[in-house]
Amino acid sequence: MTTAAHATAQDLLALSPVVPVVVVDDAEHAVPLAQALLxxxxxxxxLTLRTPAALEAIERVAAEVPEIVIGAGTVTAPEHAAAAAKAGAAFLVTPGCTDRVLGAVEDTGLPFLPGAATVSEAMRLAERGLTALKFFPAEAAGGAxxxxxxxxxxxxxxxxxTGxxxxDTAPRYLALPNVxxxxxxxxxxxxxxxxGDYARIESLARAAAALR
Structure with missing residues (x-):
């Protein structure tokens, strides 16, 4: 089995049919959330870097729920990449790409999914040898x-x-060979x-895990 430490970007696409994209306002929620998903x-x-609690939440999940692969999303600045890696993120996700952000993400050595919304952006990333991408914002950018x-x-x-x-719409995406x-x-x-309704989150996770 591929471990988080040796995962590639392509491996990330195979971890689960649905990757929960989570915004955490209180780091106390992070561990019970991860446990419910598991x-x-x-x-x-x-776990998106959209709140002040995000890095602490990543750190807690990495330390206390090692069975789950914890990643940092919404990496939009070079400093985000290093901070997320230091907190214990096993992978990184960017909503879009600039040369500086890409360089910082690559410097961490972690697998990552760079964001693209157009054919030109996807081709530019492919020129860099990146073949596993995030398509964002999915619905607004044209959908399945x-x-x-x-x-x-x-x-x-x-x-x-993502986005x-x-x-209800996830199966249409998952049926595509390039998803x-x-x-x-x-x-x-x-x-x-x-x-604190983690039973509901567990139920939603169970339904998502069965999608294909």
């Missing part, structure tokens, strides 16, 4: 039809579409986190 059969989580249409001219690329995807997994924010609703 109980539901989801072994990976993308868009990814299906670029599969012919860009057969060597595979994607994790606006729901449990390895989808990112989903529906697995960790804010109201469930605030109320």
């Amino acid at each position: 109980r539901g059969g989801i072994g990976v989580i993308e 039809d868009y990814l299906k249409s670029i599969g012919g001219p860009l057969p060597g690329l595979r994607f994790c579409p 606006g995807i729901t449990v 390895g997994c989808v990112g989903g924010s529906w697995l960790a609703p804010k109201d469930a986190l605030l109320s």
Whole structure:
């Protein structure tokens, strides 16, 4: 089995049909959230760097729930990459790409999914040898039809579409040969986190793990 330490970007696409994309406002929620996802059969989580609690949340999950592969999402500045790696992130995800961000992410040595929303962006990343990409914002940028249409001219690329995807629309993406997994924010609703309803999160995870 491939471990997080030896994973490649392509391996990330095979960890789960759905990668939970989570915003944590309170680091105290991170460990019970990760445990609930694991109980539901989801072994990976993308914790976004959108709140002041994010890095501490990553650190706690990495230390206390080593069975789950914890990644840092919304890496939009070079300093984010190093900070996330230091906190214990096993992979990184960017919503888009600049040369400085790409360089910083590559410097960590961690596997990563760079974001692309257009054919030109995807081709530019492919020129750098990057073939596992994040497609963001998926629904707003053309959805499953868009990814299906670029599969012919860009057969060597595979994607994790994220952004606006729901449990009902996910199967349409997952049926595409150039999609390895989808990112989903529906697995960790804010109201469930605030109320401590981890049984609901476990149930959502179980349904997501069964998708294909």
